[in-house]
Amino acid sequence: MAVYGIDLGTTHSCIARIGDVGRPTVLRNMEGTDTTPSVVYFESADNVVVGAPAKDTAVLSPDLVVSLIKRDMGHEVTRELHGRDYSPEEISAFVLRKLVADAKATTGEDADDVVITVPAYFGAAERDATRKAGHIAGLNVIDIISEPVAAAITYGVLNPDQDRTILVYDLGGGTFDTTVITLRDGDIGVVCTDGDHELGGADWDARVVEHLAERFAEEHPDVGDPLEDPHTEQQLRHDAEEAKKALSLRTRHVVRVMHEGRVATVELTRDKFEEITKDLLDRTIEITGRTLATAAEKGVKDYDDLVLVGGSTKMPAVPQRLANELSLKPKLQDPDLAVAKGAALYAFEETYRQLLAKGETDKALDLASRAGLSEAEQERMASRQITTVASRAFGVIALDPVTEQEHVVHLVHANDALPRGKSREFGTVDEDQTIVKIIVVEQAGSAESTEVAHNNPIADGELKIPPGKPAGYPIEVTFALDTSGLLHVTAVEKETAEELTLDVRVGGMSEDDVQESRTDLAHVRVD
Known part of the structure; x- marks a missing residue:
């Protein structure tokens, strides 16, 4: 039997499983990439497209494309498309179906049993909505676990003999969490967590969009607002994301803004990008400070590692600011894929333990054997404990x-x-x-x-x-x-x-x- 871990992200999602050597492997989608954009294009009432093709279509058909749906999880909102109202759970289910279908195409096995991750700061409503999205997709949801816990599992498996106290700073495409976690004799304990499920890389993109639109308006004051045209706005969002990625590698990037037959060439520097988004980064630092204060009240004051998770942590300003504020050297923990890998490890371990608990020892041993785990690794897996905390009151x-x-x-x-x-x-x-x-x-x-x-x-x-x-x-x-x-x-x-x-x-x-x-x-x- 195969079990899978799914990182159902705000902007990108991915799926992983345990490979032949007992290590988690992210499965590439049919487009050949590790991550799939969490974007759904409702081509017709009977056909939807998920991923990069849907994201590209957003420029041409913005009214039929849904993105950032994770931010609506747990809220009673719907999107009307082709005469039908779709809930956030149903739209998320399409993303899940794409992930598991691509996984089956790669492995030849059904991907029915899954663990899905959620931001640590998700409350009961959002977690329950995520579980229901899995059921609508036809999946057996073994469990729902927090993204920082999943990242810590990946970290703990890669460093099995080290007792550590780590601060996980998780800045994804649409959510932010910061969590204090202890690793003791292979066990994982969450001390405390805090976050904002409406703060992420998409907000950095939005600032760039506003900046580009303002610069266009300065050059062409006699033309309408680019943000009032859905097609232009979608193009700007695409250009803003590309600019953000480019400025993580170099210090300057040029964007051509086209609207109503006019063109404005805007040069965006890394310094300017960091200036217009500084308050967003400040918010993450404030939340991190609250988390550290809560941990201190619980007796945790010293840290061994600062682990960065989430694609948005690749922006240079993030590790630089954290190093200055916390006097810890940030470690990029496979930021795009660590969460899915940790979810796969957790799914595997939980399935193994459930088989043992039901007395199905032969199936458990066969599962571990096919993954190439040694007896020592099996013992560690069977005994590992994970303790966590409530995210809200x-x-x-x-x-x-x-x-x-x-x-x-x-x-x-x-x-x-x-x-x-x-x-x-x-x-x-x-x-x-x-x-x-x-x-x-x-x-x-x-x-x-x-x-x-x-x-x-x-x-x-x-x-x-x-x-x-x-x-x-x-x-x-x-x-x-x-x-x-x-x-x-x-x-x-x-x-x-x-x-x-x-x-x-x-x-x-x-x-x-x-x-x-x-x-x-x-x-x-x-x-």
């Missing part, structure tokens, strides 16, 4: 009986160790109350807050109360956050043992909706 909305003001009571706090279970007793507000509405919320900002407006609702339900009960009648609410960061909530009325189980629903999609989407989209061809 989670709670319920409560009503103060005195002030009659709503506020949030958190049962799980950011950076609590996982798995985490916590129960708390609440009471009804009114006499003879027969229904209690339970609203589960997740921390929305960078800091925990009891203000309702500073939290996002992610689940709700109603619990029946027996008639004739006084105000303050007890209800017990239990939160269970598993190691994948997925939340399970129950509320119990103790007299009749009436129990309400709340599903954390994302984008309005229930499990029935997921199955319906899987069936409905199965006929769509993905190229």
